[in-house]
Amino acid sequence: MFKHIPSYPGDPILSLMHTFMKDDRPHKANLSIGLYYDEAGKIPVLKSVELAQQRIDESVPHVYLPMEGDNTYRRLIAETVFGADHVAVKEQRVATIHTLGGSGALKVGADFLKTYFPDSELWISDPTWENHYNILGGAGLVMHTFPYYDPATNGIRFDEMMAALEQLPARAIVLLQPCCHNPTGIDPTREQWTAIADVLLRRNVIPFFDMAYQGFGDGLDEDAWVVRHMAAQGAAMLVGNSFSKNMSLYGERVGGLSVVCNTSAEAGQVLGQLQATVRKNYSSPPLFGSRVVSGVLGDPELRAMWAAEVTQMRKRIHEMRAALRSGLKARLPDLDVEYFVTQRGMFSYTGLGQAQVDTLRDEYGVYLIKSGRMCVAGLSHGNLELVADSMAKVMQP
Numbered sequence: 001m002f003k004h005i006p007s008y009p010g011d012p013i014l015s016l017m018h019t020f021m022k023d024d025r026p027h028k029a030n031l032s033i034g035l036y037y038d039e040a041g042k043i044p045v046l047k048s049v050e051l052a053q054q055r056i057d058e059s060v061p062h063v064y065l066p067m068e069g070d071n072t073y074r075r076l077i078a079e080t081v082f083g084a085d086h087v088a089v090k091e092q093r094v095a096t097i098h099t100l101g102g103s104g105a106l107k108v109g110a111d112f113l114k115t116y117f118p119d120s121e122l123w124i125s126d127p128t129w130e131n132h133y134n135i136l137g138g139a140g141l142v143m144h145t146f147p148y149y150d151p152a153t154n155g156i157r158f159d160e161m162m163a164a165l166e167q168l169p170a171r172a173i174v175l176l177q178p179c180c181h182n183p184t185g186i187d188p189t190r191e192q193w194t195a196i197a198d199v200l201l202r203r204n205v206i207p208f209f210d211m212a213y214q215g216f217g218d219g220l221d222e223d224a225w226v227v228r229h230m231a232a233q234g235a236a237m238l239v240g241n242s243f244s245k246n247m248s249l250y251g252e253r254v255g256g257l258s259v260v261c262n263t264s265a266e267a268g269q270v271l272g273q274l275q276a277t278v279r280k281n282y283s284s285p286p287l288f289g290s291r292v293v294s295g296v297l298g299d300p301e302l303r304a305m306w307a308a309e310v311t312q313m314r315k316r317i318h319e320m321r322a323a324l325r326s327g328l329k330a331r332l333p334d335l336d337v338e339y340f341v342t343q344r345g346m347f348s349y350t351g352l353g354q355a356q357v358d359t360l361r362d363e364y365g366v367y368l369i370k371s372g373r374m375c376v377a378g379l380s381h382g383n384l385e386l387v388a389d390s391m392a393k394v395m396q397p
């Protein structure tokens, strides 16, 4: 019956992680998958999260959540993404549901858009997170790219990007990452975001913000700036968010999808269709993670503790970026490696090609993904020398 089913070659990033784990060399560094490691090279359990978990009453039955998730969790998502005092939240124009991480937000959002905007096509940055193609394309959306990364300057092709956005048809869907762009680490400046927002509003398109790294760029509020700005301007749009990284809750599948509408009546209708979309996919979201997240965000003390822990993670990433830049500068003084400190978030597009990436892995045990993307959140003082040394060797002109 199943003989014709082709074998799955595996997801390139997840497979690389597997190869890394099997690599028995004593000195190695995993800079491939998007996971935040602490200075000890461990995936942290945040103190705020641990305390919230301890406070959970374990005698409460494991009932199904409603399709849209728990009400408190949903309210706390909206407050984290938009801010509690945001005009769109106050006017009850935002329909928010619990999704299975940021990936779930993309899937539910894409299904919703495909159903109610069947003629709309999607534009996405070149390059983007590889799984965007699987999830969004898999939901049936026709996908196009707009220019983004400029290898010559290690910056954004801003003029070309703007020219492409200026050509979009009304109701086109535009996927944007508000902070910590995966895979490049390059974000528009606030001035550039303002200009981007103006075009999107003027062209009457549907922005779909994918915010998987809130707090890892410049701060929890700062990173959501363009989302809040556009929602305040009255844009109708979608926002996916994730607590996978900023709460280190990867496996609990805690994320959200918020659809910002023009009126609260519209938000009610949209919420109903988001519920229907969830029902058709997986019926309802998981319970445990949302109880933990609500425990953190709903308690002023734990929330403050969490915000401080996010700051700590962000600072460590910045420190590691600076340390790698200095390490490379010391070894290759003529090479311009400033981009390591101007980029934001967990990732850096290093500009390394496939052959260099292969050498780093095979000869030095340093794992990057084949596009040359490095997860800088995998750097620590323990592996920095190894990484700087081996990178300098492959980067030598």
Ligand code: PMP
Binding pocket: 034, 100, 101, 102, 103, 104, 129, 177, 182, 210, 212, 242, 243, 244, 245, 254, 255
């Ligand atoms: N969007 C982007 C840009 C991401 O990098 C990721 C995680 N790698 C996601 C969405 C998915 O987030 P989650 O792991 O919470 O599903």
